[in-house]
Amino acid sequence: MPDNRGYFDVFGGKFVPETLMHALEELQQEYKKAKRDKRFKKQLNYYFSEYAGRPTPLYFARRLSKELGNGLKIYLKREDLLHTGAHKINNTLGQGLLALRMKKPRLIAETGAGQHGVATATAAALFGLECDVYMGDEDIHRQALNVSRMKLLGTRVIPVHSGSKTLKDACNEAIRDWVTNVRHTHYIIGSVVGPHPYPLMVRDFQTVIGKETKRQILKKEGRLPDFLFACVGGGSNSIGLFHPFFKHKRVKFIGIEAGGLGLASHKHAATLIEGKLGILHGSRSYLLQDKDGQVNLAHSVAAGLDYPGVGPEHSYYKKIGRAVYVAVSDKEALDGVGFLSQTEGIIPALESAHAFAYLKKVAPRLGKGKVIVVCLSGRGDKDIDILKRYF
Numbered sequence: 001m002p003d004n005r006g007y008f009d010v011f012g013g014k015f016v017p018e019t020l021m022h023a024l025e026e027l028q029q030e031y032k033k034a035k036r037d038k039r040f041k042k043q044l045n046y047y048f049s050e051y052a053g054r055p056t057p058l059y060f061a062r063r064l065s066k067e068l069g070n071g072l073k074i075y076l077k078r079e080d081l082l083h084t085g086a087h088k089i090n091n092t093l094g095q096g097l098l099a100l101r102m103k104k105p106r107l108i109a110e111t112g113a114g115q116h117g118v119a120t121a122t123a124a125a126l127f128g129l130e131c132d133v134y135m136g137d138e139d140i141h142r143q144a145l146n147v148s149r150m151k152l153l154g155t156r157v158i159p160v161h162s163g164s165k166t167l168k169d170a171c172n173e174a175i176r177d178w179v180t181n182v183r184h185t186h187y188i189i190g191s192v193v194g195p196h197p198y199p200l201m202v203r204d205f206q207t208v209i210g211k212e213t214k215r216q217i218l219k220k221e222g223r224l225p226d227f228l229f230a231c232v233g234g235g236s237n238s239i240g241l242f243h244p245f246f247k248h249k250r251v252k253f254i255g256i257e258a259g260g261l262g263l264a265s266h267k268h269a270a271t272l273i274e275g276k277l278g279i280l281h282g283s284r285s286y287l288l289q290d291k292d293g294q295v296n297l298a299h300s301v302a303a304g305l306d307y308p309g310v311g312p313e314h315s316y317y318k319k320i321g322r323a324v325y326v327a328v329s330d331k332e333a334l335d336g337v338g339f340l341s342q343t344e345g346i347i348p349a350l351e352s353a354h355a356f357a358y359l360k361k362v363a364p365r366l367g368k369g370k371v372i373v374v375c376l377s378g379r380g381d382k383d384i385d386i387l388k389r390y391f
Ligand SMILES: *Cc1c(COP(=O)(O)O)cnc(C)c1O
Pocket: 086, 087, 088, 115, 190, 191, 192, 231, 232, 233, 234, 235, 236, 237, 238, 304, 305, 349, 351, 352, 377, 378, 379
């Protein structure tokens, strides 16, 4: 748990304009109450199972395990099977219900690739809430399919023309909107980033991944896994898997970041590996920045990993050595998509493929007979255009 000001050691906190402090306090109090409320838990579980498709299977990947040799046993946590195709719905259902509880009739969100936008638009439609999603103009053109999906779901997509016209500019606009409309609007952040209590709250909603995994692996293997693998963008699917195993020191956590065109090229999103301590979007964490402290543009072939910041809890795990963070390149991730598709008949999202690419690389060095769980955070249909060009 972070301290009551939202710090994991020196990471996290609340770096926002005075006008937002009240909103964050209110959110923190409401969330605290909701967390203790059995009715809220029951409601959330209802939507998890009846609407989103939980629990997701923990699938033993027989061919993949055989292919990697060494007696490894690889299990896939199938978040790709959820409604809307990725883990992001776990968080938007949770925050959507919280908005209902706070009697706020309007949701806003920022989105880069549009995945979080679609998950938010879905929750808004489900709960009958109004919804506006901020999206960089550049991204609107790159992600036309998701823009259409959001509109069909009844959400307004607001183009952002400032800065690089991408995700971090959309974040800034969403924050500006929230400052003005905070009385009737809830801002849904899409990962374990942003000011307290978001990193804690989003983590809590995503820990359903790790809690289910624990139950399922104990049933299948009679013991805990040796390794957990997950890709890290903002860090929500990975923290969701890792956190319930935090106290089990023998379970090793491996977070895989986007190495883009290579770490030396500076065109990557390997924030935990290459970043320095700084403040972005309301919290202190590792951050890709230049000598003058200006935030660098991130790059990844996987739009969901293309963010120059990372959740504060990951920075803490790195500092205390609880997790190891590595990176694989765009090319390795693209090959990873082909690899999983052809060994298991599952086309993973490019984000998730980072984890498989690293698993393939490191498998010979993991030791004999290890049990490994990989978070398959999403499905790859959204990436078909990129994959078509590559293959
Ligand atoms: C958004 C996304 C990610 C990255 O976000 P995290 O918060 O790091 O989980 C990973 N995988 C998929 C499929 C995504 O859509």
